[in-house]
Amino acid sequence: MDVLIVGGGIGGLALALALEKAGIPSRVFESSPEIKAVGVGINILPHAAKELARLGLDGALSRVAVATREAVFFNRFGQLIYREPLGRAAGYEWPQFSVHRGDLQIVLLEAVRQRLGNDRVLAGWKCVGFEQDAQGATALFRSTSTGEALAPQRGTVVVACDGIHSVIRKQLHPGEGEPLYSGVNMWRGVTRWPPFLSGASMVRAGWLKCGKMVIYPIRERIDAEGRQLVNWVAEIETPRHEKRDWTRRGDLADFIGAFEDWRFDWLDVPSFIRAADQVLEFPMVDQDPLPWWTQGLVTLLGDAAHPMVPRGSNGAGQAILDARALADALSTHRDPAEALQAYEAKRREATSNVVRMNRKNPPDAILREVFVRSGDKPFTRIEDVIGLEELKAISDGYKRVAGYDRESLVDRGGG
Numbered sequence: 472m473d474v475l476i477v478g479g480g481i482g483g484l485a486l487a488l489a490l491e492k493a494g495i496p497s498r499v500f501e502s503s504p505e506i507k508a509v510g511v512g513i514n515i516l517p518h519a520a521k522e523l524a525r526l527g528l529d530g531a532l533s534r535v536a537v538a539t540r541e542a543v544f545f546n547r548f549g550q551l552i553y554r555e556p557l558g559r560a561a562g563y564e565w566p567q568f569s570v571h572r573g574d575l576q577i578v579l580l581e582a583v584r585q586r587l588g589n590d591r592v593l594a595g596w597k598c599v600g601f602e603q604d605a606q607g608a609t610a611l612f613r614s615t616s617t618g619e620a621l622a623p624q625r626g627t628v629v630v631a632c633d634g635i636h637s638v639i640r641k642q643l644h645p646g647e648g649e650p651l652y653s654g655v656n657m658w659r660g661v662t663r664w665p666p667f668l669s670g671a672s673m674v675r676a677g678w679l680k681c682g683k684m685v686i687y688p689i690r691e692r693i694d695a696e697g698r699q700l701v702n703w704v705a706e707i708e709t710p711r712h713e714k715r716d717w718t719r720r721g722d723l724a725d726f727i728g729a730f731e732d733w734r735f736d737w738l739d740v741p742s743f744i745r746a747a748d749q750v751l752e753f754p755m756v757d758q759d760p761l762p763w764w765t766q767g768l769v770t771l772l773g774d775a776a777h778p779m780v781p782r783g784s785n786g787a788g789q790a791i792l793d794a795r796a797l798a799d800a801l802s803t804h805r806d807p808a809e810a811l812q813a814y815e816a817k818r819r820e821a822t823s824n825v826v827r828m829n830r831k832n833p834p835d836a837i838l839r840e841v842f843v844r845s846g847d848k849p850f851t852r853i854e855d856v857i858g859l860e861e862l863k864a865i866s867d868g869y870k871r872v873a874g875y876d877r878e879s880l881v882d883r884g885g886g
Contacts, residue, residue, distance in 0.1 A: 472495055473497070473625075475498055475624055478499075478633035478775070479501030479580070481572070482775075482787075482793060483632030485790065486772060489522075491583075493802040497591065498593070498624070498626070499583065499593065500612065512571055513787045514784035516873070517565040520565040536689065537570070537689055538566040538567070539566070541556050541673070545674065546676065546841055546845070546847075546849070547682065550849060550850060552853055553837055553863075569671075597612060598639065607625055628807050628811060630772050631770070631776075634773070637775035640771055650756035654755075655754070657754065657781075658704070658726050659702070660721075661747060662701050662746045663746070664701045673784075678839055678841075678847075680847075681847060688700065703744065705726050706755065719751060723750055730744060757780045760777065764815045765815045777822040777826055778826075783873060785873050792818070796814050825874075832865065840857055
């Protein structure tokens with residue numbers, strides 16, 4: 472068996488490692504001329520951290536990431552709404568990591584090259600489609616730099632890990648249309664800043680109609696002053712958006728006004744934003760869940776299968792779970808086509824539920840409820856606005872749908 476993996480992002484590299492652990496050869500084809508650190512911060516929730524530990528990556532990841540200890544929610548006046556422990560602080564066997572997307576990708580890439588060999592990761596190969604017959608599947612490529620056709624690559628199966636704009640997804644579902652805009656635009660950046668709150672806090676504050684922020688550290692002690700590299704996301708409802716591009720620069724003037732008076736006792740938000748190394752802009756988009764992912768010996772994984780709005784800190788984690796499920800299916804089914812169907816049966820509805828939950832009731836629904844019930848005004852006691860049990864229920868409900876409530880992870884064991 473030879474698995475062709477189209478896309479060298481988090482999902483594709485995690486799949487290569489999961490396949491290697493199962494004794495299945497694979498090759499990774501990445502469209503970028505060079506695989507390098509791009510993007511900003513992401514979170515690895517305990518269910519995905521468990522899978523990375525199974526692949527022997529927990530040590531490398533802990534050296535480049537922050538083990539997140541708590542989630543804290545504030546209104547735009549800086550009043551505390553809700554606080555809960557995360558990861559090991561919440562009693563999980565596995566941590567929650569906050570990490571630079573590029574750092575995670577490099578950890579995965581180095582492991583793939585070490586275990587599979589440098590020749591198993593090819594950069595500058597842009598997939599333009601696929602062909603298949605009963606015996607196997609062929610991925611078609613052009614050179615990213617020259618546009619010239621490259622030699623077709625034949626494998627047992629082809630797995631599309633090429634993201635929300637997946638060429639293979641479009642070939643499988645040609646009438647689907649472009650990604651769906653949520654009505655929320657995002658500006659993201661990283662800022663070198665002294666530790667705040669616990670030093671390992673994930674902060675969500677405000678709400679989309681007046682401006683919302685998500686803030687958390689992703690690298691520890693980056694200089695002699697003891698500062699951290701802190702990821703932040705500014706979200707505002709707006710009709711304007713451009714196609715999602717991880718590298719498009721954003722303009723501070725387009726959004727800073729919503730946060731000019733956010734001066735809390737633990738963070739001067741406008742000063743913090745202005746101190747950013749860079750600002751990127753892209754829209755919050757997703758796609759409706761697909762009725763199927765698999766056609767014969769070709770299937771989808773990660774954002775190519777289930778792009779979701781990033782409101783649950785869960786996109787990369789779901790791709791990592793996909794990788795484990797697909798490697799397991801290919802190692803336990805003699806017929807590769809049956810294996811792909813088994814993988815889809817395990818993951819498609821589960822991830823569809825997460826896509827829907829991210830739209831309707833993600834963890835930051837806590838902020839929405841307080842915004843609506845308080846009339847966007849300061850409160851005296853949060854209990855006068857919403858009960859703590861209801862806040863906890865919103866958070867716990869998302870964990871159950873996304874598959875990382877503590878009971879589910881304990882039930883599945885540590886294997």
